[in-house]
Amino acid sequence: MRFIKKTHYNQDIQLFKHRGQLFWYGALGVALLLFPLVLSEFYLGELSLVFIYAIAGIGLMLLTGYTGLVSLGHAAFLAIGAYTHAYLLAQGWPFPVSLICATLLSSLVGAIIGIPALRMTGIYLAVATLAFAIIVEQVLIHWVSVTGGFRGMAVELPSIGSLSLSDSIAFYFLCLFVLTCCLFLAMNLLRTSTGRAMTAIRDSEISAQSMGIHLAYTKTLAFGISAGFTGLAGSLLAHKIGYLAPDSFTLLTSIQLLLMVVVGGLGSLHGVIYGALFIGLLPQALALLRDTLPPVLAQIPGLEPGIFGLILVLVLIYEPQGIYGRWLKIRNYFEEFPLYRKATHKRQRSYLRTERLK
Amino acid sequence: MSLLTANNLSLAFGGVHAVDDVSFSVNKGEVFSIIGPNGAGKTTLFNLISRLYDTSAGSIHFNGQDISQVPTHRIAELGIARTFQNTELFEQETVLRNLLIGQHVHRRTNLLQEFLFLPSARQQELSFRKDVEDVIDLLDLQHYRHQVIANLPYGVRKMVEVARALCIKPSLLLLDEPSSGLNPEETEDLSFQIEDINQEVGTTIIMVEHDMNLVSRTSTRVMALADGKLVAVGSPAEIQQHPEVLKAYLGE
Ligand SMILES: Nc1ncnc2c1ncn2[C@@H]1O[C@H](COP(=O)(O)OP(=O)(O)O)[C@@H](O)[C@H]1O
Ligand SMILES: [Mg+2]
Numbered sequence: 001m002r003f004i005k006k007t008h009y010n011q012d013i014q015l016f017k018h019r020g021q022l023f024w025y026g027a028l029g030v031a032l033l034l035f036p037l038v039l040s041e042f043y044l045g046e047l048s049l050v051f052i053y054a055i056a057g058i059g060l061m062l063l064t065g066y067t068g069l070v071s072l073g074h075a076a077f078l079a080i081g082a083y084t085h086a087y088l089l090a091q092g093w094p095f096p097v098s099l100i101c102a103t104l105l106s107s108l109v110g111a112i113i114g115i116p117a118l119r120m121t122g123i124y125l126a127v128a129t130l131a132f133a134i135i136v137e138q139v140l141i142h143w144v145s146v147t148g149g150f151r152g153m154a155v156e157l158p159s160i161g162s163l164s165l166s167d168s169i170a171f172y173f174l175c176l177f178v179l180t181c182c183l184f185l186a187m188n189l190l191r192t193s194t195g196r197a198m199t200a201i202r203d204s205e206i207s208a209q210s211m212g213i214h215l216a217y218t219k220t221l222a223f224g225i226s227a228g229f230t231g232l233a234g235s236l237l238a239h240k241i242g243y244l245a246p247d248s249f250t251l252l253t254s255i256q257l258l259l260m261v262v263v264g265g266l267g268s269l270h271g272v273i274y275g276a277l278f279i280g281l282l283p284q285a286l287a288l289l290r291d292t293l294p295p296v297l298a299q300i301p302g303l304e305p306g307i308f309g310l311i312l313v314l315v316l317i318y319e320p321q322g323i324y325g326r327w328l329k330i331r332n333y334f335e336e337f338p339l340y341r342k343a344t345h346k347r348q349r350s351y352l353r354t355e356r357l358k
Numbered sequence: 359m360s361l362l363t364a365n366n367l368s369l370a371f372g373g374v375h376a377v378d379d380v381s382f383s384v385n386k387g388e389v390f391s392i393i394g395p396n397g398a399g400k401t402t403l404f405n406l407i408s409r410l411y412d413t414s415a416g417s418i419h420f421n422g423q424d425i426s427q428v429p430t431h432r433i434a435e436l437g438i439a440r441t442f443q444n445t446e447l448f449e450q451e452t453v454l455r456n457l458l459i460g461q462h463v464h465r466r467t468n469l470l471q472e473f474l475f476l477p478s479a480r481q482q483e484l485s486f487r488k489d490v491e492d493v494i495d496l497l498d499l500q501h502y503r504h505q506v507i508a509n510l511p512y513g514v515r516k517m518v519e520v521a522r523a524l525c526i527k528p529s530l531l532l533l534d535e536p537s538s539g540l541n542p543e544e545t546e547d548l549s550f551q552i553e554d555i556n557q558e559v560g561t562t563i564i565m566v567e568h569d570m571n572l573v574s575r576t577s578t579r580v581m582a583l584a585d586g587k588l589v590a591v592g593s594p595a596e597i598q599q600h601p602e603v604l605k606a607y608l609g610e
Contacts, residue, residue, distance in 0.1 A: 009483075009484050009487040009488070009491075010480075010484065012454070012487070013480065013483050013484070013487075185473045185474075188472060188473055188474065188475040188479075189472055189473055191475070191483070192467065192472035192475070192479050192482075192483065193461075193462055193465040193467065193472065193482075194469060194472050195472075196455060196458055196459045196462065197459070197462060199448060199450070199451055199455070199459075200448050200451075200459045200462075202448075202450075203447070203448035203449050203450055203451065204446045204447070204448060204449075206410065206442075206446055207442070207446040207447065207448065208459075209410070209430045209431050210408055210410075210430070210433065210434060210439070210440055210446075211434055211459055211460055211462050211463070211522070211526065212431050212432070212433075212434030212435050212462050212463035212526070213431055213459075213462055214429075214431045215431065221469075267450060
């Protein structure tokens, strides 16, 4: 166990709570900066994709993991970000301006979607967001003058001024930089009033109201912020896939995003990273697995979504706190060894709430 | 001087008159207790004052202002804080974060300052934390600061809820059965803490409570309710002797 002597309230506010943490995150940062020296172009590309997923995941985590609002339509915000960015670039807008405008537009649409979603929770909200995603898909197909319809549209190469960001190393650093900024923003949000108001709504709407939290405003805000992050990820994704078509953003994409935050661990930003690694690298693992399977099994259509679904169900049953929760338990085991007790992570007492207001 | 006044307050759920034409007034600085058998309408009365329910008839004035139409989330800002009979805490958060959420009404930062954690945001966090620590000291919660609510024993949860309400710095505090589920020792502590909150912090308290011992030790006045109707208001001693009150408790 580590005991930290605290002498100032600032210590509880810091992003890094103690030297050890600072050291390990520093080491991780250095490793990430050195990767381009050792990794092949293919794996750099895969890592860039993981970073992009993580940015989108931050958005969905803020909404689902922290505010408690489930969305089955986040692929729509990915699409809005991607298409807006590609369209503005094609109109000759500079890359950074276009990126920011795509983010803001996704955010605005998110906030507008948030308004009718205010009265809904749980499964109803999930269905409503799903319906929204389907509408967006239809718009992408039919608004041919902007989106190119089924034919799709090519995405221009990223560059800032004369500096090209299109080769895999430059793009890797671009994604890493944006992800770092997004993590910083999200962590700040979560250690101040608005972030706390979001978690309050997740845990008890009645109490949140009695603490002076405006439910409608905070939920709308959460939707807007969430959609903004996801839209930003979408604009980067546009460059990654190079050519946008409506079938790049389907229900399966939305489910993958949800899978990412649930498998990673709801209610933690660490979970976003673990989840992004998981869904970013799983297709590779499945491809390898496919090669070793007998052809009869390997040819089954829908193997990939099937395995995604199976993993989601298994995680919900056996480790509702996701990969990050499992990691905390393992770490705890080693820190307390040999004193660790099996019941450490069991709820000690749970209370029946007989007279809930709802 | 009266802080809260209810005039002919009523609320019916279908055919059940949960609160039926109740009028009373609570003075600044009082500890005003509400007693009555289960189902008398005590919790419903609190839900009316904290605007979780709309009144079907009558009005509530707080500090001279009619609050019967005020939106729910504005009640805390006006200076009314409450606890819940079976606790409604933010279960997955630590005690510290629960109390910081209690400070929400005092925030002055905007979204940009929070996203960038500008010096104004840091300053605000530090001042929130200082105020939270004062409440933690007042209610002896030092040991639990970093613990997650879901792992805490019931007695502690009850105190955390009182602490969270105090973080609003309310002028009126509503406590719904604060001693239910507490052991005798915790109840003893509670009576001192209620005195501290009332006298040192200067908060007016309305308390729903079954423990007559606690009620008579702390309260200036007591109101008895039965079947949604007001039975009697008076000093603790008067109420305990009141024939109508005894009848309400013992039945016919
Ligand atoms: N949300 C509700 N819907 C329907 N009936 C309710 C509701 N809340 C309370 N009641 C009824 O109102 C009456 C008063 O309840 P309550 O205020 O909880 O009593 P107390 O707190 O005094 O025990 C009871 O008969 C109860 O069944
Ligand atoms: Mg009650």
